[in-house]
Amino acid sequence: MIVRASTRFVAAATFVLLLAGALVTSTESGLAVPDWPLSYGQLMPPMVGGILYEHGHRLIAAAVSTLVGLQVAVLYFFAKDRGLVKLGALAFGAILCQAVLGGLTVIFLLPPAISSAHAGLAQVVFALVSSIALLASPRVADRSLFDATGVARLAGELLAARKLAILAAAVTYVQILLGAVMRHTSAGLAIPDVPLAFGRLVPTPEQFGLPGVPIHFAHRLGAVLASVFIVLAIRKLVALRAVSSFFPRLAAFWSAVLVSQIGLGLLSVYSQKSVPITVLHLGFGALLWVSAVLAAVAISRARAGVRIRESAPASPSLAYSGGPG
Template sequence: MSSASIAVRERRPRAVRVFPILSVTAWVTTVLLVLVGSIVRVTGNGLGCPDWPLCYGQAIPPGFASAWVEFSHRLFATAASIQIFGLAAIAWREYRRERWVLRPALAVAGLLMAQIGLGGLHVILENPPETGLVHTGLAMLIVGILALQLARSAQPTRRLAESAQPSLVDTRLPALITVTAAASYLLLLTGSLVTRSGASLACLDFPFCGAAEQATQRLVELHMLHRLVAATVAGLTIGVVAWMLRLRTDPGLHRIAIVLSVLLVIQVGLGIANVLLRLPMGTRVLHLTLGATFWSALVVLWSVTRKSAGSKLESAAG
C-alpha cells in the first residue's frame, strides 16, 4: 500500500471524528449569533453599518460604537458560516451515502446562503419588518437543523436514543413531541411578528391584556395570539414532561424532562417580565435566546425518540 493511500485512510477517520465536535460548536456559535443579533436589534443598532457587505465602505468599521455593535453580529455570522460550510463539506465527502447526515448538512448550508443574502437585503432596505420576520424564521430553522445534526452525531445523544427505544415502543410520545416542537417554532415566529409589528406593549397586564390606550385592535390581537400560542406550547410541554417522567426505565429521558421544565419556567417568566417591566433590554435579549435554546431542546428530544442512526459515526467513535 502506498504512503498516499495510507494518508487518505488516516485522514478520513479524523474528519469523521471532527464532525460531532463541529456539530456542537456550530450550534453554540449560531445560538450566540442569535443572542448578538438580538442585542443589535434591542439597542437600535440595526443600521450601525448602513451598507453591506462593507461597513461605511470599509472592511473594518470606523470607531463608532453603533458600527461595532452591528459589525460584531457580522463577525459571529462569519464564524458560524465557516463551521456550517465545514459540516457540509465533511458530510459531502464522508457521508454521501448516509442521507440522515448528508441532507441536514446540505440543507443548513443552503439555508445559510439564503440567510446571508437576506441579511444583506435587510440592511440595504433599512430593516423593514417583513424581511426581519423572514430573517428570524430562517435563523431558527438553521438553529433547529443544527440541533438535529448535533443530536444525531454526538455520542451522548446517540446512546440516549438507543437506550430510550425500548421505553417508547407502542407509545405516542414521539408524535406529541413532534407537535410540541412544531408549536414551539410557530411561537418563535409569532414572537418575532409581535416585536416587529410594534405589538410588544399592546397589552400591559398579565394574565389579562389590559390594552394600552394607543394600541390598535390589530396589535392587541397579534399580542394575544402570541400569548395563546405560548400557552399551547406550555401545555404541550407539560404533557411531554409528565409522559417522560412516567417512563421509569430510562433516566436519560428524566434528565431531558427536567431540563425542558427549567427552560419552560424561565422562558415563561421572561415573557411575563417583558410585559410587566415594559421591555427591559436584558429580558428581551434573553427571551429570544432562550426561545432558540428551548426550540433546540425539543428538536434534540424529537431526534432522540426516533430510531438512532449513525453507523459510520459509531464505528469512528469506537
C-alpha cells in the same frame, strides 16, 4: 471525536449568533449600518454605538456561516452516517439564505415581513445544527444510548411521545414567529400590563383596534398553548426513562427552560423591554423550540432501532449496530 466536538461547537456558536441577532433588534441597531454587504463601504467600520451590535452580528454571522460550511467537510470525511452530510449541507444552504435575508432587511429598511422571515429561518438553522450535534453523538449513532428492551416494551409510548414532541415543536415555532412579528412591528409593549391585558383577561374590541394589540395578544395566547403542549410532551419524555436516561434529562432541561421563559416573558413587559431580558427571552424561546426538535429526533432514532430489529429478528444485536437511521 472530531465530529462530536465540532458539531457541538457549531451548535453552540449558532446559539451565540441568535443572541447577537436578538441584541441588534433589542437595541434597535438594525439600520445602524446602512449598506450591505460592506459596512460604511468597508470591512471594518468603527465599532461605535449601534454599529457595535449590527456589524458585530455580521462578523459573528460570517464566522458561524464559515463554521457551518466547514462542518459539512468534517461530516463528509469523518461521519459514518451519510445522512448527516446531507443535513449539514442543508444547514449550510439555510445559513447562506439567512445571510441574504439579513442583507435584504438592511437594503429594504427592516420591512416586518423580511425581518420576521430572517428571525424564523434563524431558528430553523439552529434546529438543524442542534440535530446534527445530537445525531453525531456516538451513543446516538450506534443507539447504545437507547435500551433495546425498553424500546420494544414502550413502542406505543415512543410513538405518542414523538407525536407530542412534533406538535410541541410546531406550536413553539409558530409562537416564535408571532414573537418575531411582534418584535419587528414594535408591539412588545402594545399591552402594557401583564398577566392581565388592560386589566382584563381579554382586551375589548376597541383595545384590539389599537396598533400592535392583536399581534401582542396572539403572542400571549401562543405562550399558553405552547406551554400546554410542552408540558404534555415533557410528561411523555419522563415516562420514557426505561428507554434512555437521555429522555428524563432532556425533560428536566426543557422544564427549566420553560419556567425561565415564562418568567422572562413577564419580565419583558415589567421591565419595559429591558435589553438583557428581551435578548434572553429570545434565546430561551430558541432553546424551547430546539428541545422539542431534539426530543422528536431522539425518539425517531430510538424507534428506528425497533424497525431494524423487526426487519432482522434473527440477529437482535443488529438493532443497535450503528449506521444511518
